[in-house]
Amino acid sequence: xxxxxxxxxxxxxxxxxxxxxxxxxxxxxxxxxxxxxxxxxxxxxxxxxxxxxxxxxxxxxxxxxxxxxxxxxxxxxxxxxxxxxxxxxxxxxxxxxxxxxxxxxxxxxxxxxxxxxxxxxxxxxxxxxxxxxxxxxxxxxxxxxxxxxxxxxxxxxxxxxxxxxxxxxxxxxxxxxxxxxxxxxxxxxxxxxxxxxxxxxxxxxxxxxxxxxxxxxxxxxxxxxxxxxxxxxxxxxxxxxxxxxxxxxxxxxxxxxxxxxxxxxxxxxxxxxxxxxxxxxxxxxxxxxxxxxxxxxxxxxxxxxxxxxxxxxxxxxxxxxxxxxxxxxxxxxxxxxxxxxxxxxx
Numbered sequence: 215x216x217x218x219x220x221x222x223x224x225x226x227x228x229x230x231x232x233x234x235x236x237x238x239x240x241x242x243x244x245x246x247x248x249x250x251x252x253x254x255x256x257x258x259x260x261x262x263x264x265x266x267x268x269x270x271x272x273x274x275x276x277x278x279x280x281x282x283x284x285x286x287x288x289x290x291x292x293x294x295x296x297x298x299x300x301x302x303x304x305x306x307x308x309x310x311x312x313x314x315x316x317x318x319x320x321x322x323x324x325x326x327x328x329x330x331x332x333x334x335x336x337x338x339x340x341x342x343x344x345x346x347x348x349x350x351x352x353x354x355x356x357x358x359x360x361x362x363x364x365x366x367x368x369x370x371x372x373x374x375x376x377x378x379x380x381x382x383x384x385x386x387x388x389x390x391x392x393x394x395x396x397x398x399x400x401x402x403x404x405x406x407x408x409x410x411x412x413x414x415x416x417x418x419x420x421x422x423x424x425x426x427x428x429x430x431x432x433x434x435x436x437x438x439x440x441x442x443x444x445x446x447x448x449x450x451x452x453x454x455x456x457x458x459x460x461x462x463x464x465x466x467x468x469x470x471x472x473x474x475x476x477x478x479x480x481x482x483x484x485x486x487x488x489x490x491x492x493x494x495x496x497x498x499x500x501x502x503x504x505x506x507x508x509x510x511x512x513x514x515x516x517x518x519x520x521x522x523x524x525x526x527x528x529x530x531x532x533x534x535x536x537x538x539x540x541x542x543x544x545x546x547x548x549x550x551x552x553x554x555x556x557x558x559x560x
Contacts, residue, residue, distance in 0.1 A: 253295055254329065255345045258338045260284060262293075262302070263322065263329040272305060272319035293320055302326050336399065343396035344515075348375050348382060348389055352518040359517060369521040379519055384422050394423055400454065416445050440467050444474040453485040454552075457512070460522030461534055468538030472559050484555040487512055487525045488545060501549075508551040531555060 257263065265281045266273055275293065279286040297304045303321040328337045343349060352370035359370050372378045383390030414434070417427060421437030429435075436445050441463070444450060450471040456464045471482045487509040509525055516523035526534070528545065535543050540557040547553050 250299065251341070251345050253292060254301070254341055256292065257296060257301070258329050258331065258341055260292075261331060262296075263326045264331055266302075266320060266322050267327070267330055272303075272307075272321035274307075274317045274319055276317075278320060296326075300325065301329070339392065340396040340399045343392045346389065346392065348386075349519065351375065356514075356518055370518050371520070378521055380420070384420070387422075390422070391426065394426070397454065416447060418445055440470055442470070444470045446474050448476060448480060450475055450480075450482045451485075452482065456484060456534075457486050457516060457525055458520050458523040460524075461530075461537075463522070464534045465537045468534060468540070468557070472539050475559065477560055480559060482540070482557040484531075484557065485552045486531075486555065487551055488531065488553045488555075489513065489525050489527045491527055505549075505551050512551070 260282050262278070262282065265278060269277070269281070273281070275286060275290055278284075278293070279289050282289070293302065293304075296302045297320070301323065303323050304318050305321055307317055307319045327333075328335060329341070330336045331338050348371075351374035355370035355373050358373070369378065371382070375382050377385065379393075383393050411432060413432065415432055417424060417430075417433050417435045418438060418440070419427075419435075420439070424435040424437045427435045438445070440455075452467075452471070456467065459467065468482065472480075475481065489509050490506060513525040516525060524530075531545070532543070535555075535557050538557075539559065541560055543555055543557040545553055545555050
């Protein structure tokens with residue numbers, strides 16, 4: 215018995231030693247966590263993915279340097295970092311020789327194609343928006359928000375920029391346009407109605423937003439305030455809207471949507487994250503863990519960038535929908551960070 219207990223103590227000590235070693239490596243992820251975003255932003259601004267895409271085939275470092283008009287040694291170090299993060303691929307090409315050595319070629323990946331500055335699947339502008347100075351500044355004020363979250367306290371974005379996000383974007387049109395384009399990365403109105411031409415759509419947003427919206431067949435742009443009223447329709451579709459607001463505001467928005475749709479056949483379709491809690495991390499698949507991570511990242515973004523916004527659990531979604539007068543709702547996972555919630559008034 216004594217020997218068994220001693221073995222357990224020795225084994226626990228080895229586990230703790232291994233954990234200490236991992237921690238000493240993992241801590242650097244948090245010390246240098248900003249580096250990834252900064253280098254990806256650099257890659258977008260340089261147009262690395264665009265250069266390779268426009269060439270139509272993988273490029274040598276020399277070709278890439280020439281196309282981008284960049285210093286070759288520094289570009290090499292940037293590409294080495296991006297290849298190590300699996301954002302680009304490096305492939306050996308014995309047919310191309312520079313001096314006495316074979317040249318490696320840089321090729322696109324599924325991830326690097328999301329960094330193209332144009333294209334239906336591009337997320338480049340989302341990266342540029344989240345890494346812009348007004349969006350980065352609030353992160354320095356998160357601890358103050360946690361310690362002093364009273365009725366008179368300012369949210370981190372407002373404390374850093376002097377206005378809440380919506381007022382700031384209305385007054386700073388360039389950043390407002392950047393924000394609107396970033397949101398469009400996840401939701402392209404034109405793409406939806408091309409796929410469903412039988413639907414007559416209404417793009418409803420603040421007047422300064424719809425004033426610069428691109429014309430699209432089958433889509434009517436209407437300016438207004440969702441806290442006052444929502445245009446009449448058979449269904450209301452809200453994507454990444456409600457997470458910006460506190461429960462009381464969400465309930466108010468949902469009530470306006472409920473008033474706008476038919477009592478018998480109408481519905482509200484919500485595309486938002488649903489945070490899962492009390493689940494066994496060990497039993498989750500790798501993809502499920504990544505999606506949960508993104509949802510929790512988004513929840514931190516809500517703290518930094520909104521006054522009272524948050525990502526919600528199933529129970530929290532049920533509460534706001536019930537308070538808004540919806541009799542029933544369904545939740546469907548679509549294998550992305552967001553789920554589809556359908557709410558019915560009857």
